[in-house]
Amino acid sequence: MKSAINIQDQVLNQLRKDNTNCTVFLLNGFQIRGQIKGFDNxxxxxxxxxxxxxxxxxxxxxxxxxxxxxxxLDNQQ
Structure with a gap:
């Protein structure tokens, strides 16, 4: 049986590894522009x-x- 794909973690990890600049919109309307250095749950x-x-x-x-x-996403374990 295939395990569930965690797209959130895959996207965040790829953004982190590639040092991709991104804009993050917060619920209060504030924006953060920068790079993801790490994440957890x-x-x-x-x-x-x-x-x-x-x-x-x-x-x-x-x-x-x-x-x-x-x-x-096709080659997930």
Whole structure:
């Protein structure tokens, strides 16, 4: 039986590995522009202009990467 695909983690990990700049829209309308440095089940660590921000995932509305994220969803284990 195939395990469930976790697209959220795959996208965040690819953005982190590629150092892709992205804009993150928070639920309160605030925007963060920077790079993802790490993440866990509840938070995402961003770096922007030399400063780091730890943001709770429940406060995030949308990620908009500067370039498309390449995922291989067919070859999941």
């Amino acid at each position: 509840f938070t995402v660590l961003f770096e922007s202009e030399g400063k780091q921000q730890l943001v709770y995932k429940h406060a995030i509305s949308t990620f908009v990467p500067q370039r498309n994220v390449q995922l291989d």
